């Protein structure tokens with residue numbers, strides 16, 4: 001088990017994992033066509049090829065020798081463009097943990113903890129004094145997980161999935 005930075009060679013497998021795990025973070029009632037729209041427009045292999053090549057982003061993957069990729073996270077550096085999110089954050093420079101998803105069979109296994117520890121190390125090494133993320137207001141499991149790793153709710157934002165707008169909390173950790 002280890003966390004490493006993904007390369008373009010991982011794009012296809014990360015996209016498969018992303019498609020499998022994205023629905024787990026959506027609140028009950030999310031329409032399947034909206035989920036499919038998001039997966040094909042944001043989480044395709046072509047998108048991940050671009051994400052791993054983007055100097056403002058890092059895609060981290062956790063893998064085991066037997067099972068291949070079991071989780072991934074995507075980090076985005078820089079000040080968020082949304083003025084409400086900027087106003088909610090007290091720590092700058094900051095880094096966004098834009099995605100953090102683990103295969104359901106590995107929930108509670110420590111894989112997510114390895115990914116978030118690695119993400120926070122990455123942020124510290126980049127000179128950030130904070131890290132932030134958005135999490136659906138109904139995703140209590142993820143909120144508890146982030147709170148265990150030093151995040152607290154500092155604001156709210158919206159997140160568009162297909163034609164639906166979801167309500168998120170903005171959470172921040174001081175590094």
Ligand SMILES: CC(C)(COP(=O)(O)OP(=O)(O)OC[C@H]1O[C@@H](n2cnc3c(N)ncnc32)[C@H](O)[C@@H]1OP(=O)(O)O)[C@@H](O)C(=O)NCCC(=O)NCCS
Nearest residue numbers: 024025100101102107108109112134135140141142144145
């Ligand atoms: C969010 C995620 C990465 C967290 O990883 P994890 O391995 O499940 O996290 P942990 O088990 O360490 O922590 C989750 C906590 O929520 C608790 N929990 C589990 N199911 C829960 C539920 N339905 N409601 C409330 N709390 C719940 C767990 O008991 C645990 O708390 P504890 O350590 O005090 O017992 C993982 O669940 C995941 O990939 N979920 C699907 C994708 C997702 O939601 N990603 C986040 C998008 S912002």
